[in-house]
Amino acid sequence: MSQYRIFNDEDAITYAREAAQIGPEVILQGAEIGDGNLNQVFKVCQPGDATGLIVKQALPYIRCIGESWPLTRDRARIEAEILLQHGQFCPQHTVAVLHHDVSLSAMLLEDLSKFQVWRQALLNDQYFADAPVQLGEYLALVHFHSSDFKLDYQTQLAAQRQFANPELMSISEAVYFVDPFCDHERNDVAASIRQDAEQLWADKALKIRVAKLKHEFRCKGQALLHGDLHTGSVMVAAGKLKVIDAEFGGYGPMGFDVGVMIANLLLNFCSQPSWSQQSLRIKDVHAFWHSFNTRFFLLASQTSDSALGAPGYISAFLRQVWQDALGYAGCEMIRRTLGVAHVADIESIADPLQKTASQRQALALGRTLIMQADQINDEQLKSVAFAYRP
Template structure:
């Protein structure tokens, strides 16, 4: 019997009405919240695609409660989904907390039977996507997300782990294939074919959507990315690392919702962050209250894209130099000054390859958010339909070039220049 079947045997979705009684029965929870359960406030706030999310507050404090549903919430019961994803999420949260303390919400309780996680309530943090739509700057974000990605990716890779330890970890997450299947279909396949769940701004984007379905160069490029996603178990990924899975204040960054966690290609997580920043950049004209009012903010977004990659590259290389503990690139093969120089050259080449992967995966993420099932609020909330379609058209054009002609983007500066050109077309 697999995890999903075992959890489902005693499973029931909780409601705002019965959650206080459940929490009151957990050790220490009444003290954490304070006062009698009848006085606790409970709000269901889930605005994601898959789960129930509750905020529970009492006189002494609060908690966040996340419960998996046995189906995709965005679609309904016609799309069943294993409850075991809660198991992989709590496992990923624990590993991330070990590797990057204080960068994820602390787990207060995990109930496998109910597929439910009680977590630290992050306040006054907000979902980063919503803050960026409002034009709020987050000065700490670039450095902190770069550090998070560098540490979680490096220390779960063959560069830091023995082969046996790495294989054990790959095996521990291998059962999360149902969530991987969502990614495989919704990101790498459906936007390029006729699929029931696809949607886009119609009729404005009809011709582009049709062209993408016939574009064999694009189909080859995305299929190569999909193959890498399927086969390259390079490190433990968050698996859904975008600005909707990040909570922030101006001074702190926290990463949430790693239920898509598995071992895959490092560039997928990095590309997801960069893609969502680029989409926000292109959406900004649609959120202006006066012409040109968000130009300075757009500059900050692009600077943040550049800083995320440059800091990540520096952080990852520093970890590799200081912690050469894995079975890949054994240090005794690179002795002496000549060996050290050759290894450093290879490290730089590794990062160049990772950048190319990042560009391709970022492009795939951008395309799926416009032509696939689940869209970004950055674009969806633009009130002017003409501006919305213009931003989406610019994003799709940029993304296609990034995916099919990746060699045109040897550095992050090339991406920034292309984004500026795309942004100019939105305002034209």
């Protein structure tokens, strides 16, 4: 198979067979299992086996919207290359790419059927205590090894060019920083929070802060980001964690990945009726940031760049990453409440009053994180978050 066509189950089996060199004597079955916004995902395995292989294929459009929103298939190549690169930096926490095919816009991935999506685990009140620490380790490693703390000027510039992802990162610009802050047709605003949305859309001071975050998203190319690091991009199992779905990756501000993850933990916080679950989410945020911060600091302390290694600079740099992260966290909380793509944590709340309260909490907390990013430190985040409990 060499010419692109939109895979059906049989095509996915054929590709997996060729890519993994599985002979015709082995019976394989395949089924589409994807629930993401963009791509097709197939599981291919032998009948009766719980685990097999995963085939991921990019469609020439955005799956959740349809053919009216065309999108480059080259995203599959970019994603495969980013996952392979991140896999070199942190193999223990990056899904393994076993093969990829540029013309088919397809890749073969390890099957993580024994894992579960972290967002789903959080929704089921299942606690994976190691996950935030492992995620901090993952992010510190992939950010450090692609940053100028590690790479010389020419190598980093070459990497920025290699992993350029303008189409997908333009979508992120639109869905994080533009649509949710105006009455855009792509938005999905519940009638019950329409007034809250209109108040945000009229908030000039907020828009100035968001403009800066948008601007820096494009021009602050610090590290090779995952680009969509929400709890649905993280697979967890007892003592194990793997990150998947890097199609929105590319060079950008480290605080973006950090902030998107913090926001998704805080969105779960906003969806939780119980104080104990809320407290666990704040604990997760602290553990994640502490893990990232300490590991990045240690790695960066060994930089061979004598200027960047100046005493006090790495700490100052990481303080700025934290501030950036709070701003991006605020944008993620607002866009997941008003924008095109919501999160199951809040969408699945059955009681309409409780759902509206959670959405309002997410909007208010998101706004505060953007407006007060430079005044809230790691220790203070807990009291800020709890101040918005309904």
